[in-house]
Amino acid sequence: MANLTINGKAFDLDVEPDTPLLWAIRENAGLTGTKYGCGIAQCGACTVHIDGVAMRSCTLPVSEAVGKRITTIEGLAAANGTLHKVQEAWVANDVPQCGYCQTGMIMAVAALLEEKAKPTDQDIDEAITNICRCGTFQQVREAIHAAANA
């Protein structure tokens, strides 16, 4: 059993402590916006915020997330449904193609903007290492700058 706080809500989940957080989120908490891409922290599709920091949840044991503030893509928008400025920029710039990696990408970018309000291209290159096989990088970069200036 694990008591997790996801998007401000308490979850009492029937999982072993070494279960990757990704699967606790998807299968036990039922929040499927966080995606499985590789399982070895390479692709970033599973990115969530742990106490505000972007982390790859596919290799993070549940035990390490207990007592911490977990935010998934479902918790990024305001409680009243107003999209986060990164989501707004994503919509305005028509960023997603297939979209599967985009929730993880958006979580990584939201954390970057918390850390650096106006990231340079080099900041983006260093911080955003998510894989996108559709190749949306051009729009991702434009939308990051748009969100930073929103």
Add this chain to the structure above:
Amino acid sequence: MNHMPKMPQLNRRAFVIGTATAGAGLALGLDLPFGGPTVVRAADGSPEVNVWVVIRPDDTVVIRIARSEMGQGTLTGLAQLVAEELECDWSKVTTEYPTPGQSVARKRPWGDFSTGGSRGIRSSQDYVRKGGATARMMLVQAAANEWKVPASECTAANSVITHTPSGKTTTYGKVVEAAAKLSPPTETEVKLKDPKDWKIIGKSVKRLDTVDKTTGKMIYGADVKLPGMLNAAIKACPVFGGKLKSYDEAKIMDMKGVRKVVRVNDRAVAVVADTWWHAKTALDALPIVWDEGENAKVSSESIARWLAEGLDNAQPAFVGNQNGDAKAAIAGAVRKVEAVYNYPYQNHAAMEPLNATALYTPDKCEVWTGTQNGEAAFAAVLETSGLPADKCEVHKLILGGGFGRRGMTDYVRQAVAIAKQMPGTPIKLLWSREEDMQQGTYHPVTQCKLTGAFDKDDNLTALHVRISGQSILYTVRPAALVNGMDPAAFQGLAPTGDWAIGYGFPNLLVEHAMRNPHVPPGFWRGVNVNQNAIYLECFMDELAHSVGQDPVEFRRKFMAKHPKHLAVLDAVAEKIGWDTPAPKGVFRGICQHMGYGSYVAGAAEISVTDGNKIKVHRIVASTDPGYVVNPAQVERQIAGSFVYGLSALFYGNCTVKDGRIEESNFDTYNSMRIAEMPKVEAVMVPSGGFWGGVGEPTICVAAPAVLNAYFAATGKRIRSVPLKDQDISFA
């Protein structure tokens, strides 16, 4: 007097029948025993005007899309085509997928569901536009009937119908019930707009599927949840052609959540558990014995040796393009240039690993999955379940990437085979990334020997292109072979048509010595233009340099009769500034090719440090697809195709050892990141009069543009993909 069709007749026995289906599906068209057209209703009761268009009383326009959305934007583009002729309010447009089962029940009114070969728009544009036009004519006629005026006095725009003489107006939502009862005009009565009058086609309207992709609400196949559902993890024999011999389920049955271990077919075993994580954990612990068979002796090296033998002119080969006598011209040449290239196996590696959810009972089999071919998936469900068509259904979901892999149905068959052994329980089968990487249908492996002949004045007199290697069609679609020959092997090298070579040479011979290793091949975004463009366009660069000529000028000499090929080449040359010096330390490469009915060209500016670290500074890409339905989406397809193409060039290699693929995940099969990718400057030059593809064609000019730039920078010619195996990386 406007040319207007004769008035559609109101059918005396128009019966309203609606069949609410579960979820967001469509109504089924039911044949009443006494015949006659019927109003078919969507699940919410709104009437179909025709199979393409449903209109709700609030004027919402629901456009049916038979092709699959996998990121390429076809959902939005096809809706634009229908909406253009429908004259509806774009802001009120939404879309839905008809299901393959409904298609079969209604005798395939939506045509082909297959979404591959960059065909989504180009092969259905005519009938979907006619579908929109037909619906518009019926809506206008319904209004005219109501007003008792000739339809020719009425116009439609933005979902509003106006009777011009009186100024009376109504909306589609108000007349749709009456319109749905009319017989449609005949096909000859339906006239499509002149492209110059298009208002929605050609516009960069926003995609219709974006918001849910940014909030986590979009449900992909991997996200499906059904009541009582269990999860399955699968492992097939890692050696292709090998078999499942035995497994010791007693070792894992007491592991948490495990419900059943299932022999899926003669080569795969699955563990079914409460969660996928439990299923996967138990599968990893399951002792499995494989019968690997003869193929376990095969390696990349043994395949390469076999293919190399096929480069020998004495070996048999199929001729795909020929004029003059290239062999004689080469034999008599003053000077020859010869080079051998090769291209490896590559995995599609869509971000969403393959998956399908199946629910089987003796009376019905339903599948929920992301598929590029709903009808092929449906046929797979029929075959595997053993149930007839009226007892099967496939519910299509948005794909987390396809790239050709999801045109196959192996994962659908597996899901049904598992579900069949647990009747009444929905089973979600999800492949691990490792399974996805090692049970692929790979970009085929080929080698190519190219020989160019020059006369004493440095004129190219002949070109001989001899490809040796794997045919996709031989394995995937053997009925498409022509007397044993795979015509697709010559994509971009063919004499004419959608795959035409862009040059006229005095003597030309293009051959394919087919050699099919045991590794299963598949259609991989771009398919055979990927390697053929490298072979031809890098070798053209070699030929130009061998006579000290500018690579663009050299090409132009052979392009007089290929103006569309030349136009895109000229477009990238101009945009990249080919005739002006590159910035200090920066070097350029250029190329052109044709595929999927579109003309494409690419140019790159790169710098190289330490001889092996490449920074790509600029990419310019041009395409002439005839028409551009949504410029913003075409721009994204071009940019994305370069990410896919350059990932393949730098990283893509699935190596074979002991009969199996060695690479297992993104740590060994890498993909480009944002830091490595420059902005792609797209130059669209649609010349009209034909419809070419968009999703794939430009991928093939990515690699040769960079390879030719690498030669310009270093004087070293790279003839083998990927660059990582040549000790070349991104800077």
